[in-house]
Amino acid sequence: MRDRDGLRPDDPVHERVRKRTVGARGLARSSTKVGRDLSSLTGRGLSFLSFVLGLALWEVLVDVLEIPRFLFPPPSQVFQIYFTGDIRWLDHTLVTLRSAVTGCAIGVAFGFLLAVLITVSEMLSRIVMPYVVALQVLPKVAIAPILYVMLGFTNTSRVILIVILTFFPIVINVSTGLSSVDRNLVYLLNSLGAGNVRVFYKVRLPNSLPYFFDGLRIAVSGALVGAIVAEFVSSNEGLGFLILNSQYTFNTTAAFGAFVILTILGLALYGGVVFLGRRLMPWYERV
Structure with missing residues (x-):
């Protein structure tokens, strides 16, 4: 029996052709990977420069x-x-970072759970989403004083403000990812005996991961903004307090110092999300 090139499988020529073909494919993949690595390295070098x-x-x-x-x-x-x-930079940085990370973690968890619920129940989506959108369009600087009046000048108030800032992009993105699956694929799995729970874990959840990480990028940035806004309203520690205090003492150098640290924190959190996304989704090129 001969293949389409007229060679038998046991023919030595056939084996040499097969090895050359496999080698060429491997070389092409290696060249592509090297090209991507060089492009990434060049991009980072240009950014640093x-x-x-x-x-x-x-x-x-x-x-x-x-x-x-x-x-x-x-x-x-x-x-x-x-x-x-003169300034305890590490202490102030840790205060802001702790509030931002805590509020972001709670906001992301709450947003993901709410996204799942409104995806499963259309009635719940119609009831909840108007309140979610209304809460998002309210100016957060106006919400902060109300929270402090209701809950006092505590860390809980700061965390709640950060939760309000971070859960919205997660809700919108994850609900979009969970619902934008191929219906034909869902029907196929249902016809093969897969229930809604299995379809959720096998189809909807993997499909929502890229959307989740897109929302998480926005959420980590919003967490830092929320922490600074909360410290502006009432706090005696944190980077937001330093910036506000610098305004009263005309110490612009300290304010710029806080800006630099906030920029580094924001880049680190954003980069961490990108790195985690690439690790969990190597098949998704845009992450």
């Missing part, structure tokens, strides 16, 4: 334009303030 050039330009412009340093401090002056010992 852009960051360094931005700092250098900032430093030069402050001197060239003779901008008062107490109004717009250069990067070198901001960097020095971390080592003066």
Whole structure:
């Protein structure tokens, strides 16, 4: 019996052709992987170079334009303030980070559960979603004082504000992912005897993962915003408190120092979400 090229399976020529074909495919896959790695490395290098050039330009412009340093401090002056010992940077950073992570975790869990419930029950979706949307469009700066009046100036109030900020993108994204599955695939599984629970775990849940991580990226950013807003309203610690206190003491260098730390925290949390998404979904290229 011969194949489509006219060669028998036991023919030595056939074996050499097969090995060359497999080798060519492996080489193509390796070349593609190397190309992606080089592209990623180049992109990171350009990002780092852009960051360094931005700092250098900032430093030069402050001197060239003779901008008062107490109004717009250069990067070198901001960097020095971390080592003066006048501000407990680590303590304030941990306070803000603890509130943000705690509120985000609760908001994500609550948002995911609510998304599952409104996907399963259309009636519940019609009842709950108007309140969810109404809560989202309210200005969070206006919600914070009300929470403090109702619950007092406690960490619980700060966490609840962060939960309000973080659960909405999870609800919207996850509910979209759970409901936007191929109906024909669901009908096929049902015809094969799969119940709703099995369809949920085998089809709906995997389909919702990309949507979940898209929402989580927004949520981690919102968590930091919520923590800062809560500390603006009433707090004697945290990076938000430092920024507000710097306004009263005209210490713009300390405010810029807090901005830098917040930027690093935001990038770290965002990068952590991207890294986790790539680990859990290697098949999803956009994560």
